Amino acid sequence: MFHINVSLLSKTKALEANIDQFHDKLIDISLSFSKAIKTYLKEGRSHDFEKYSKQVKNIEHEADTLRRDIEKRLYSYNLLPDLRADVLKLVENLDKVINKFEEVTYMFFAQKPDIPDEYRGYFKELGKLSAGCAESMCKASRAYFRDLTTMRDYAQKVYFLEHESDTCSRNLTEEIFASPRSLAEKMQLRQFIDGIADIADEAEDFIDQLLIFAIKRDI
Amino acid sequence: MDLLFLFFISSGLFLGWSLGASDASNIFGTAIATRMIRFNTAALIASIFLIIGAVHAGAGGAETLGQLGSINTLPGAFMSALAAAIAICWSVKVSMPVSTSQAVVGAIIGWNFYAGKPTDYSVLTKIVGTWIFCPILAGIASIILYRIIQYCCKKSNTHLIRRDQYTRIGLVIAGAFGAYALGANNIANVMGVFVPSSPLKELLLPFGIVLNKAQVLFLLGAIAISIGIFTYSQRVIKTIGNGIMKMSPLMAFVVVISQALVLFLFSSQALFNFLSSHNLPTIPLVPVSSTQAVVGAVIGIGIAKGGNDINWNILGKIVLSWIIAPLLSALICYISLFFLQNVFNLVVYK
Numbered sequence: 001m002f003h004i005n006v007s008l009l010s011k012t013k014a015l016e017a018n019i020d021q022f023h024d025k026l027i028d029i030s031l032s033f034s035k036a037i038k039t040y041l042k043e044g045r046s047h048d049f050e051k052y053s054k055q056v057k058n059i060e061h062e063a064d065t066l067r068r069d070i071e072k073r074l075y076s077y078n079l080l081p082d083l084r085a086d087v088l089k090l091v092e093n094l095d096k097v098i099n100k101f102e103e104v105t106y107m108f109f110a111q112k113p114d115i116p117d118e119y120r121g122y123f124k125e126l127g128k129l130s131a132g133c134a135e136s137m138c139k140a141s142r143a144y145f146r147d148l149t150t151m152r153d154y155a156q157k158v159y160f161l162e163h164e165s166d167t168c169s170r171n172l173t174e175e176i177f178a179s180p181r182s183l184a185e186k187m188q189l190r191q192f193i194d195g196i197a198d199i200a201d202e203a204e205d206f207i208d209q210l211l212i213f214a215i216k217r218d219i
Numbered sequence: 220m221d222l223l224f225l226f227f228i229s230s231g232l233f234l235g236w237s238l239g240a241s242d243a244s245n246i247f248g249t250a251i252a253t254r255m256i257r258f259n260t261a262a263l264i265a266s267i268f269l270i271i272g273a274v275h276a277g278a279g280g281a282e283t284l285g286q287l288g289s290i291n292t293l294p295g296a297f298m299s300a301l302a303a304a305i306a307i308c309w310s311v312k313v314s315m316p317v318s319t320s321q322a323v324v325g326a327i328i329g330w331n332f333y334a335g336k337p338t339d340y341s342v343l344t345k346i347v348g349t350w351i352f353c354p355i356l357a358g359i360a361s362i363i364l365y366r367i368i369q370y371c372c373k374k375s376n377t378h379l380i381r382r383d384q385y386t387r388i389g390l391v392i393a394g395a396f397g398a399y400a401l402g403a404n405n406i407a408n409v410m411g412v413f414v415p416s417s418p419l420k421e422l423l424l425p426f427g428i429v430l431n432k433a434q435v436l437f438l439l440g441a442i443a444i445s446i447g448i449f450t451y452s453q454r455v456i457k458t459i460g461n462g463i464m465k466m467s468p469l470m471a472f473v474v475v476i477s478q479a480l481v482l483f484l485f486s487s488q489a490l491f492n493f494l495s496s497h498n499l500p501t502i503p504l505v506p507v508s509s510t511q512a513v514v515g516a517v518i519g520i521g522i523a524k525g526g527n528d529i530n531w532n533i534l535g536k537i538v539l540s541w542i543i544a545p546l547l548s549a550l551i552c553y554i555s556l557f558f559l560q561n562v563f564n565l566v567v568y569k
Contacts, residue, residue, distance in 0.1 A: 009384060012380050012381055012383075012384045013381075015380055016378050016380050016381060019380070078254065079380060079383065079384075080379070080380060080383050081253060081254035081255060081468075082253045082254070082255075082467060082468055083379070083383075087379075144379070145378050145379040145380070146376045146377070146378055146379070147376045148373075149373075216467075217379065
């Protein structure tokens with residue numbers, strides 16, 4: 001009996017560590033993404049941008065491995081039987097945000113868009129807001145496992161940042177479509193705006209779900 | 220004589236089996252339904268601690284039942300236990316939580332009426348009083364425990380997964396305590412009526428443990444309850460897990476602990492002696508219903524959570540079944556004793 005409990009506790013600790021590491025990956029990818037965008041807007045597809053882009057890709061790959069490990073542990077050790085489905089859904093949705101970061105970074109890498117000088121400030125701001133949104137989402141998700149009050153504080157921050165990101169992306173889109181550029185150019189720039197703003201939207205969807213799960217998790 | 224005795228106590232063993240099949244769900248039902256503990260693990264823990272509780276601390280409740288009516292022939296005891304078991308079967312059929320204690324008390328009163336023996340109304344009042352007091356006490360215990368655990372969870376900020384693991388360990392300990400308390404308190408329902416007429420002798424166990432004749436009887440009854448747990452309780456657990464209000468593992472823990480505490484209070488000789496030696500009001504040693512305690516504890520949590528989740532219609536039906544079950548049991552016992560005496564020519568009372 002003692003052996004069973006000790007072994008169960010060690011499995012619990014390992015899973016706790018995996019979940020924490022998964023959240024760390026989200027913070028890492030958000031920081032690398034911010035740097036990649038800033039570097040691209042400053043230098044284009046430079047060596048430094050390629051370095052950050054590779055970093056983003058590696059983090060996404062590591063996060064995938066961690067996600068699979070978490071899923072395996074939750075099921076094979078019968079941990080959290082009543083909340084397992086919720087935790088798995090949370091991890092999958094966090095992974096969606098991670099994938100979105102990777103997808104947008106790759107879009108910059110592959111398409112090498114030409115961002116006009118007058119919009120660079122907007123793009124920088126939009127990138128910062130979306131990354132900030134994802135970071136707050138990550139903190140809210142981490143707090144879900146320990147402290148629901150803190151979780152609600154971060155959830156509120158996500159809603160605020162997402163609204164800001166929406167406003168920024170709308171203003172930018174309107175300005176681009178009011179300019180005398182070719183339609184192809186406008187469409188490409190809008191694709192990038194939508195890609196970056198989608199990160200904040202995914203974070204908002206995640207928080208909506210997290211708040212429902214928090215009601216179930218409360219004893 | 221031994222074979223005849225075995226035949227007569229078969230109704231008690233049947234009653235024990237049905238108690239194991241239905242009441243084990245009160246101890247581990249929610250833990251199994253929430254998949255926190257496997258059925259086999261739960262059944263093993265419940266059986267071991269139930270046997271220990273029954274043999275070690277089952278005497279108090281049996282004594283009170285004896286005061287209510289001392290059934291002094293084996294055929295009489297056989298029919299009382301059978302009447303109680305039939306009343307329980309009826310309760311199960313109409314899907315109402317079964318109270319073994321009430322069915323047994325009803326059967327004893329049925330025997331008293333048939334045999335023309337006086338029913339000690341002060342003891343009856345004491346027992347019926349516990350039927351009201353027991354769910355209320357369990358409800359209060361669950362409200363207090365729920366609040367304490369809620370506060371501790373908020374303050375400690377323990378990781379969800381670790382908390383889950385602690386809950387799992389807590390459920391095992393609470394279940395073991397619940398099983399001990401159930402054995403100590405409810406064995407009197409199963410075997411209490413046979414104590415006055417039992418021909419069994421003392422039993423010497425390894426390590427110099429001696430069981431007196433009542434304890435041997437309790438051991439037999441506890442084994443019957445354990446068989447009931449292993450063979451049939453899984454079905455009831457499944458029904459309970461899907462039927463009663465949705466509970467989290469921590470709520471399940473609160474319910475089991477509250478129920479076990481109440482059962483323990485009503486069967487602890489040590490507590491009784493302590494209170495009486497200090498001139499404090501004592502808690503009577505009476506077999507109370509674990510089902511009543513569980514219902515009280517669940518309502519307590521419902522109230523603590525704001526009262527919106529409580530289904531008052533079902534609660535009304537449950538309370539009604541608590542009135543009908545003992546009356547039905549008394550009636551069945553009375554009629555069956557008549558048949559036993561006049562058709563089979565058996566002595567049902569002296």
